[in-house]
Amino acid sequence: MEKLKVKKSPMQRAKMTLSVLVLILVAACSKVEGEAGHKQRVQDGSKIQIVSTIGMISDVVQEVGGTEVEVTGLMGPGVDPHLYKASQGDIQKLDDAEIIFYGGLHLEGKMTEIFEKLEKRKPTVAVSSNIDPSVLRSGADAGGSQYDPHIWFNVKHWVSATETIRDTLSSYDPANAKKYEENATKYIAQLNELDEEIKSRISEIPEAGRVLVTAHDAFGYFGDAYGVKVMGLQGISTAAEYGSKDVSKLRDYLVENKVKAVFVESSIPTKSMEAVIAGAKQMGHTVTIGGELYSDSMGEPGSDADTYIKMVRHNVNTIVEALK
Template sequence: MNEIKVKKSPFQRAKMTLGVLALIVLAACSKVEGGADQAKRPADDDKIQVVATIGMITDVVQVIGGDEVEVHGLMGPGVDPHLYKASQGDIQKLDDAEMIFYGGLHLEGKMTEILEKLEKHKPTVAVSKNIDPSRLRAGDKEQGTQYDPHIWFNVKYWIAATETIRDTLAEYDPAHADTYKRNAEAYIAELTKLDDEVRTRIAEIPEAGRVLVTAHDAFGYFGDAYGIQVMGLQGISTAAEYGSKDVSELRDFLVENRIKAVFVENSIPTKSMEAVIAGAKELGHEVKIGGELYSDSLGEPGSEADTYIKMVRHNVNTIVEALK
């Protein structure tokens, strides 16, 4: 006799999710008595087991932690953190981790609640926490976000995130604090050079042509920092749906301003921008896809965008070559 499968209601699914979250928190409580403030590295030679959410954070933690850490990234190349749902494997990684780093500012969407709860029981750190809120861009109230979470698009803000990672590791593992500080000093020097490089390259684009049109509004910090107007079809979070009005408004902007190139993103399907291009063509204006940008995730291992620094360089080179 065939087994009859009953589809669970949204209420039942919500109860299951809350149950899983409760189990994780209970497990964390049993492992770290006294809360996160008292957590220190055990006196052994094992590497610190770290979980990071997005690839950009995973990359920096590995650079700063060096041989003292083993980093497990949850979200691989092409994964959209705004829509990400934790798997059973992810739950196990979070439970086993000694330390967790995440973006914060509601970047991780549905995972935000559990990450914030884990902060009470083990070192669970939002890398954006030390950036002055007055320097942050406004978020999307409809999506429940107070601030724009895409801070890595301003390299100076990513330096602040790097400092937060450095200080968290040094506090947890004082015996190797000098190692983390040396690694961070060298990496921040690279980031400072990268920031100057981005400014120099964007200046190659004629001022009238400094308009970056992408699938979703992730590049706002980039535009503010480096002097380029940014427009996205979707909102700050890809959980915000776009409609025909959004497509037509962006199409009209391209036609009226004679914008010659738009850009797709590695973590978002291209069909949205293809609709805008087709609409502009119907009005007699040819728009091309200027290339693929990396917005919410890194590239595949071995690609030209498999680290944060390489990702920024790839994006800037792609933008400049298409618009200058």
């Protein structure tokens, strides 16, 4: 049976044509904007505007992105990402960014909700996203989220983060993908050398003395990767409060196992560890502060911990010299 053909008015035909054009424009929008953006950058020498959260991520993005990127970090030296609250200025920076990189695994606490909204509008990438969950440490048992977010303390995990950053930049800016690949390859080679260096240095500490006691439980991946027993006064997140029982438990462990040094962290007040040291002293055991470690942030510009690699090396040297 022949279908009845409905004749459309000129107005209806115009509306349909307009709708089709809109769909075509929307479908092509991202590609056109990306190509136009790249051409504009080539012409005026501008760079891809990237915002990252912690300093360690900013450092890797700069290493991989090289001269093609301009990186703005939200959290500077001494800043605790677990407790960080985004300012209005931060929101503006995130809004203006072309790409956003963050740690993920709830490292940035409540800011996670902001990232989830932004990822619908622009590349917003957790650098931990490609790490196999089976190799992640549990965080729930230590006052944190499902997983421990401090992945940078296992250098192999940081290799994965570097690859994620490389792939994101290459996808966004294919014209410079070769540069990003070359930069990442060089940087990953440095990370692999660092991994071997850590193993060699830790071997200088007598096995019985490989006990790392810190203000909060941030070094778990480090302990698992390099054969060090790790204990923290606070949980994985500094948002988890500690009490007198936690202080007493850690004090007793230090006394019973004759641990001679504990470590403070650059992003956490020292008073928590001072309470543990004082408690051990009352029980006749002297514990010293072995030095300051960098856990959730890097050092000030110009210091011996102002890059990821230098930060890790500083921590390892501090730990080894205090415990060996």
